Amino acid sequence: MSKPKGKLFLIPNVLADNTQDAVITPQVKEVITNTKVYLVENLRTARRYISSLKLGVNLDHVHMEILDKGTSPEFINRLMQPLINGADIGIISEAGCPGIADPGALAVEHAHKKGIQVVPLSGPSSMFMALMASGFSGQSFAFHGYLPIDKKDKSSAIKKLETESLREKRAQIFMETPFRNNQLLEDLLKTLAPQTKLCIAKNITGSDEMILTKTAQEWKELPLDLHKIPTVFILQSF
Amino acid sequence: MSKPKGKLFLIPNVLADNTQDAVITPQVKEVITNTKVYLVENLRTARRYISSLKLGVNLDHVHMEILDKGTSPEFINRLMQPLINGADIGIISEAGCPGIADPGALAVEHAHKKGIQVVPLSGPSSMFMALMASGFSGQSFAFHGYLPIDKKDKSSAIKKLETESLREKRAQIFMETPFRNNQLLEDLLKTLAPQTKLCIAKNITGSDEMILTKTAQEWKELPLDLHKIPTVFILQSF
Numbered sequence A, B: 001m002s003k004p005k006g007k008l009f010l011i012p013n014v015l016a017d018n019t020q021d022a023v024i025t026p027q028v029k030e031v032i033t034n035t036k037v038y039l040v041e042n043l044r045t046a047r048r049y050i051s052s053l054k055l056g057v058n059l060d061h062v063h064m065e066i067l068d069k070g071t072s073p074e075f076i077n078r079l080m081q082p083l084i085n086g087a088d089i090g091i092i093s094e095a096g097c098p099g100i101a102d103p104g105a106l107a108v109e110h111a112h113k114k115g116i117q118v119v120p121l122s123g124p125s126s127m128f129m130a131l132m133a134s135g136f137s138g139q140s141f142a143f144h145g146y147l148p149i150d151k152k153d154k155s156s157a158i159k160k161l162e163t164e165s166l167r168e169k170r171a172q173i174f175m176e177t178p179f180r181n182n183q184l185l186e187d188l189l190k191t192l193a194p195q196t197k198l199c200i201a202k203n204i205t206g207s208d209e210m211i212l213t214k215t216a217q218e219w220k221e222l223p224l225d226l227h228k229i230p231t232v233f234i235l236q237s238f
Helices: A026-034 A043-052 A073-079 A104-113 A126-134 A151-168 A178-191 A216-220 B026-034 B043-052 B073-079 B104-113 B126-134 B151-168 B178-191 B216-220
Strands: A008-011 A037-040 A063-066 A089-092 A118-120 A141-146 A171-175 A197-202 A210-215 A231-236 B008-011 B037-040 B063-066 B089-092 B118-120 B141-146 B171-175 B197-202 B210-215 B231-236
Touching: A008 A026, A008 A104, A037 A043, A043 A063, A073 A104, A089 A104, A104 A118, A104 B126, A104 B210, A118 B126, A118 B210, A126 A171, A126 A197, A126 A210, A126 A231, A126 B104, A126 B118, A151 A171, A151 A178, A151 A231, A178 A216, A178 A231, A197 A216, A210 A216, A210 B104, B008 B026, B008 B104, B037 B043, B043 B063, B073 B104, B089 B104, B104 B118, B126 B171, B126 B197, B126 B210, B126 B231, B151 B171, B151 B178, B151 B231, B178 B216, B178 B231, B197 B216, B210 B216
Parallel strands: A008 A089, A008 A118, A037 A063, A037 A089, A141 A171, B008 B089, B008 B118, B037 B063, B037 B089, B141 B171
Antiparallel strands: A141 B141, A171 A231, A197 A210, A197 A231, B171 B231, B197 B210, B197 B231
C-alpha cells in the first residue's frame, strides 16, 4: 500500500513588522509547529517570521527551499517530491498570502496536477484588506498587478482602467514597486478625471496604516508621501 | 474641543461552523472585547458568533443594529451617529469579511465621506482563499459576483467570462446561491470549452473543504454534489 500524500499548506506571512501577535491565527501557528518542509521566497525572512511566532520550532530541523520568480516549472517537480513521500509542505511568501500574484501559484498548479491536497490558510492580504476598506461595493472588482513602467504606456493603462471601471461598474486594484509610488500617484492625478474616486491604502496593519478614499480632485490638494511604503491603489469611476 | 471620532472596524466572521478557534485572530478578539456598537447583517448569528469566541462579552451591554441590502443610504447616516460621538463601531457580516460584495460597503463609503477612520481586520474570505488555492497565477483576476439566473443570459455570461479570460489572461471568480450550485455546474460544463480550467472550492475552512482545479472535460467525469454547500467557482482559459 502506498503512503498517503502530504498536503500543501499556503501559509500567510505578516504585512508589517511586529504584527504577528495581532494578525496570525492559531491555525497558522499549529500548521507551522507541525510542518518541517517549506518553499519560501526568501530564506532569511521566512526563518525570521517562524522565529517571531515563538512556537519553539527548532529551525535546524526545518528544511527550506527557495521558490521565487526564477524557479523553473521543471524544478518545481523536484521541490514537490516530499509531498509524494508523505511530508506536508508549507509555502511562505515575503508578505501576506502566497499564491496570489506570487511564485507560490506555480507550486499550487503542480499540486492540482498531481492530486495533492492544497490547503489555504486565512491571513492578511493588503490587496483584499484595501478593497474591504475602500467603500467600493466589491460586487465587481479586478486586480491588475503592476502597471507598465513606461510613462506613455502607464498613462494609457490608467485611462483604460478608468474607462473600463465606468463601463463594467468595477473597482480596479493595482500596485507599484514602493520606490515608484510617488511617481504613480503623480501620474494618476494627472490622468484621472477629477471626480474619479481613488482609494490609497498604505502600510496596512502597520502602526501608520492609512486607508482613504477621495476623488482625484481632492487628492490633488493633499500632500502625501508614499515613497518606499507598501501601498495598494484602487480606482472607481462612477 | 470636540471629542475624537470613533473608528469603523471591519470584523471578519467565520466561514464554517465551529472554526472560530482556528481562524479568528487575537486582534479580532481584542476589538470585539472593546467594541459596544455593531452593524450586522443578522442579529441572531452575530450574537452567536460573539458568544462563540468566549471573550466574556456581556451581550446585554452590546448595541446591535441591522445593516443589510434593504438599508437605505439615508438611514446609514443615523446608524453611523455613534462614531461622531466618539464610539467605535464594528461591522459583522453573515460570513467572512465585511465590505466585499456585502452591505458593509455602504457604511464604509459613508465613513470616508465623514472623515472617519476605517480599519479592516484580517480574516477568512472564501473568494480570496479559493483564489490562493486555485493555482491560477493571480497576476490578474476579476470577481463578478453572481451570474444571471435566466438560462440563456447565464450561458452568455459564462461564454463572455471565458473569452475575456483568454484575452486578458485573467482568472474569473464568481458565485451562486448555494441551492442553485448544481445547476450552475451543469451549465458551466455544457458551455465551457473542454480544456478551460475550472477551480471548484466548496465549504472552505470546513471539515469537508474541497478545492480542486481541473479542466471542464475532467469535471464532466467526476460526480459532484454542491447542493446548498457554499462554493466559489473560478475559471481560466489558456
